[in-house]
Amino acid sequence: MIKVPLTVNGAELLRSELQRLKSVERPSVIAAIAEARSHGDLSENAEYDAAKERQGFIEGRIADLEGKLSNAVIINPAEIDADGRIVFGATIDLEDLESSDNVTYQIVGDDEADIKAGKISVSSPIARALIGKSAGDVVEVNAPAGIREYEVLDVKYL
CATH class of the missing domain: 1.10.287.180 (Transcription elongation factor, GreA/GreB, N-terminal domain)
Incomplete structure (x- = not known):
């Protein structure tokens, strides 16, 4: 199951x-x-x-x-103690290193994903690349448009 x-x-x-x-x-x-x-x-x-x-x-x-x-x-993300690492349910502030745009995402289940609401699926390429990282890390994401680099600015458990 x-x-x-x-x-x-x-x-x-x-x-x-x-x-x-x-x-x-x-x-x-x-x-x-x-x-x-x-x-x-x-x-x-x-x-x-x-x-x-x-x-x-x-x-x-x-x-x-x-x-x-x-x-x-x-x-419940509020009950997670992951020592600042990105895990399921975490809310992450990222900076796109190419465009300098800041974005905020929460990693959620497949049925909850809604990119317009800032909720990305745990099985998406960006979430898979982010899992286990911490604030200050630079992450390479293999996106459909090519490789994108993001810097993790903050990790919150809301």
């Missing part, structure tokens, strides 16, 4: 999505199927086909979320 690393916030987001799917989306699609059935011949009923397809998607997502949550290893 593969363990799925999640931050506390990420686990809560998955739980709320699961709750919404079970309490709102599932009953809605069941009602849509019942409505489409009442229209008669199912062999030529596009509404019925669309509702069944949506039901399949919802049930698949529910199963996926339940599996991930049952295999989750929930990590």
